[in-house]
Amino acid sequence: MTKLTSASHFREIFQSMNSISESYKNTHMIPLDFKAVLGLPDSHTWTPTPDYPPDNPLTTNSVPVIDLFDPNAISLIRHACERLGVFQVINHGIPIDLLNELELQTRRLFSLQAERKLRAVRSPDGFTGYGLPRISTFFSKMMWSEGFSIKGSPVEHARQLWPHDHTNFCNVMEACQREMKGLSEQMIGLVLGSLGLTPEDIKWVEPRTGSRQAQDVLQLNSYPVCPDPSRAMGLAPHTDSSLLTLLYQSNDTGGLQVLVETLGWVPVNPISGAIVVNVGDLMHILSNARFKSAVHRAAVNKIHHRVSIAYFHGPPSDVKVSPLTQLTDIDHPPLYRPVTWKEYLDAKATHFDKALEVIRNNDLRKSSPLSPPPSCIVGPKDEHNLL
Numbered sequence: 311m312t313k314l315t316s317a318s319h320f321r322e323i324f325q326s327m328n329s330i331s332e333s334y335k336n337t338h339m340i341p342l343d344f345k346a347v348l349g350l351p352d353s354h355t356w357t358p359t360p361d362y363p364p365d366n367p368l369t370t371n372s373v374p375v376i377d378l379f380d381p382n383a384i385s386l387i388r389h390a391c392e393r394l395g396v397f398q399v400i401n402h403g404i405p406i407d408l409l410n411e412l413e414l415q416t417r418r419l420f421s422l423q424a425e426r427k428l429r430a431v432r433s434p435d436g437f438t439g440y441g442l443p444r445i446s447t448f449f450s451k452m453m454w455s456e457g458f459s460i461k462g463s464p465v466e467h468a469r470q471l472w473p474h475d476h477t478n479f480c481n482v483m484e485a486c487q488r489e490m491k492g493l494s495e496q497m498i499g500l501v502l503g504s505l506g507l508t509p510e511d512i513k514w515v516e517p518r519t520g521s522r523q524a525q526d527v528l529q530l531n532s533y534p535v536c537p538d539p540s541r542a543m544g545l546a547p548h549t550d551s552s553l554l555t556l557l558y559q560s561n562d563t564g565g566l567q568v569l570v571e572t573l574g575w576v577p578v579n580p581i582s583g584a585i586v587v588n589v590g591d592l593m594h595i596l597s598n599a600r601f602k603s604a605v606h607r608a609a610v611n612k613i614h615h616r617v618s619i620a621y622f623h624g625p626p627s628d629v630k631v632s633p634l635t636q637l638t639d640i641d642h643p644p645l646y647r648p649v650t651w652k653e654y655l656d657a658k659a660t661h662f663d664k665a666l667e668v669i670r671n672n673d674l675r676k677s678s679p680l681s682p683p684p685s686c687i688v689g690p691k692d693e694h695n696l697l
């Protein structure tokens with residue numbers, strides 16, 4: 311048995327157990343060498359969905375495109391989060407040159423020979439690296455995609471890919487992490503602001519240091535040209551586990567689709583320079599289910615190699631996320647129990663699409679008006695209370 315020798319040792323163990331890096335272990339299976347196959351192998355053949363390809367003109371422009379300079383932006387954001395859980399933003403301030411560079415470096419990575427990519431494979435207990443979508447374990451068929459996840463610095467893995475020439479890749483990824491972090495924080499402010507919450511109420515969004523820093527993951531997705539797109543699946547239907555996800559998709563090739571109750575699968579059309587914002591499950595919890603976390607998937611195609619870059623933004627590791635007290639009252643009791651991001655990712659890695667149900671409050675009897683409401687977002691100690 312390990313003997314704990316000092317408080318700092320204990321803190322280290324506590325922090326590493328808290329970190330999202332511990333979640334989704336053993337999902338490091340290796341992607342197919344897509345260039346080496348001619349037809350769609352049985353392992354990758356899904357039962358076609360009747361609505362493929364998505365050509366219903368009614369659904370084409372369902373996902374709103376919001377100009378952040380629009381004086382009505384806040385109410386448009388609120389409406390989109392309540393109705394769909396997804397919208398696109400323009401005039402977001404991330405330079406188009408950086409987004410172009412990001413796409414270029416992403417293509418450069420996935421165009422490498424399979425053996426080269428395998429040098430940077432995600433290890434069973436690691437977070438950064440090359441591999442299959444983590445949710446692959448929940449499906450009997452394989453997805454027509456490969457990914458590269460980055461948490462923290464990409465340097466170690468990039469060096470395996472380009473032993474003498476990894477600097478450009480790393481510089482672009484690090485610049486992108488910085489820009490996406492800034493935009494996510496701004497978007498969280500707008501999304502929660504749209505419910506009447508003030509910056510004071512949501513202080514925890516502010517940049518911090520150490521274990522109180524927001525956690526994030528940059529995920530590069532690649533969907534190679536597919537011989538039989540109607541029977542393949544790029545990325546299977548899922549919701550994101552983040553607070554918010556920002557997604558940049560290459561503008562020549564659509565593929566992202568969102569499930570809308572009344573309409574079915576609706577395409578999120580690529581717009582040059584726009585960024586897709588997805589409400590994640592943690593934001594759904596925080597809003598006490600006022601905001602939807604959208605079920606979405608990615609289709610593949612026969613002509614273009616599609617890439618997308620997703621930035622998953624989550625709370626600091628020691629923060630418990632639960633319905634904001636400002637949004638709960640005797641008629642709207644908190645629907646979910648408090649969870650850290652790590653706890654939620656663990657629930658997702660075990661229960662997948664049932665993860666929200668697992669943390670749902672089953673006892674929804676109205677609480678006494680005299681008893682204080684449960685905490686909203688709290689750290690491990692009282693002095694860290696954020697609200």
Ligand SMILES: C=C1C[C@]23C[C@H]1CC[C@H]2[C@@]12CCC[C@@](C)(C(=O)O1)[C@H]2[C@@H]3C(=O)O
Nearest residue numbers: 443444445527529548549550551552622
């Ligand atoms: C921080 C996150 C969010 C993760 C897990 C972990 C790292 C990679 C993310 C993705 C990226 C691809 C889709 C998804 C569904 C997957 O399989 O891995 C995402 C998942 C989630 O949103 O749950």
Ligand SMILES: O=C(O)CCC(=O)C(=O)O
Nearest residue numbers: 529531559566608618620
């Ligand atoms: O490629 C896309 O458009 C979707 C990617 C996605 O949903 C994800 O990375 O979570």
Ligand SMILES: [Fe+2]
Nearest residue numbers: 548549550606
């Ligand atoms: Fe997603």
